Amino acid sequence: MTGPSKTVAVIGAGIVGVSTAIWLQRDGHSVTLIDKGAPGDAASHGNGGVLASCSVVPVTGPGLIWKAPRMLLDPSQPLFMKWGYVPKLIPWLWKYMRHANANDTRRISRAIAGVTSDSLSDHLALAEGTGAEKWIHPSDYLYIYNDRKHFEGDAFGWGLRRESGFTWEELEGQAFRDYDGVFGPELGFAAKLSDHGRISDPGLYVKDLARHFEAQGGKVIRAEFEDVARENGKVTGVRAGGTLLPCDSVVIASGVWSKPMAEKLGVSVPLEAERGYHLELVEPSIMPRAPVMIASGKFVATPMDGRLRLAGIVEFGGIDAPPSRAPFALLKKNIRAAIPGITWKDEVEWMGHRPAPADSIPVIGEVPGVAGAYLGFGHHHIGLTGGPRTGRLLAQMISGRQPNVDMSVYAPSRYTT
CATH class of the missing domain: 3.50.50.60 (FAD/NAD(P)-binding domain)
Structure with a gap:
């Protein structure tokens, strides 16, 4: 000082x-x-629990203005809307969508990297001597795709990660199964980033x-x-x-x-309230080795103490409306597709609000x-x-x-x- x-x-x-x-x-x-x-x-309390340093790619990537309407009309996609809220949302949404281009996305990515780039070390330094260290677990973080072609469809985002200094190992076919064999046969490719982490109970x-x-x-x-x-x-x-x-x-x-x-x-x-959902599977029969992002469903599955937390749904509808049922159903459908045969003893549902600035x-x-x-x-x-x-x-x-x-x-x- x-x-x-x-x-x-x-x-x-x-x-x-x-x-x-x-x-x-x-x-x-x-x-x-x-x-x-x-x-x-x-x-x-309700976040995905991943110390996701590599999450430097904003939602407003190039082409979002064309993708979003299709996602809203597809019940299998993780984007939901409380339609009565649309008139209030439009002024923010107009400003938000103006950033959905390559130049702005690169600029935003660099800014995000300035606060996320070494999250595990940042958390370890913060928690040192506090008693909270026990919740921090160094780990890999995997983005899981159907196949290499599916992965290459995200080339722009992976290019932004490379520009921010991130490197990754590509696991395909048997190499992916050898790393973690819990995932279904439809998922055959993973980009594995080391030096990440998870919090086993964020709250x-x-x-x-x-x-x-x-x-x-x-x-x-x-x-x-x-x-x-x-x-x-x-x-x-x-x-x-x-x-x-x-x-x-x-x-x-x-x-x-x-x-x-x-x-x-x-x-x-x-600033808009982005309504986020998580579903915790208590005492699951199968637990992934590390936190993963399932690209097809755009959701995260994070191992926690005695439970598996699923998160990643986006819904717009303000801060006053009660939770919707469809996001929880979609998370259950997606985890059963990603990890066939998984069962659990109980469920815990949560809905909260992420602060989303237009830029x-x-x-x-x-x-x-x-x-x-x-x-x-x-x-x-x-x-x-x-x-x-x-x-x-x-x-x-x-x-x-x-x-x-x-x-x-x-x-x-x-x-x-």
């Missing part, structure tokens, strides 16, 4: 907020973590991190955020739960709920014109993967250090009103 110790309020107790709080605490600041819910709930992992933060003198407050108090263009406090908490700096890291909070500071992010790039940095106000949200599908790096970058900025990452691509200034 290059400057004096500060009093900092972090709004949001998911992986980004908890990571920020811990790194700030380690820099010697007095930190309070504020959330209306318990740490590790919401998307930080408990974040809760353990938060408990350590609290044990080290940090404060955790269950309260609803109301506003940021300011004087002469500087943060002086945070109002939450009817109480004013004095502070020098504030970080808004509340995922999809960050949008209205940021608007109070003059930053209007075109697919997280918003990270200080708010223009409000000294001491920082934003850290909008991670779309990479919240768990990029959370620790994001928290460290924010702590460096608040502590007066220059991050070794070009922060201009994440700057809130691109959305100031």
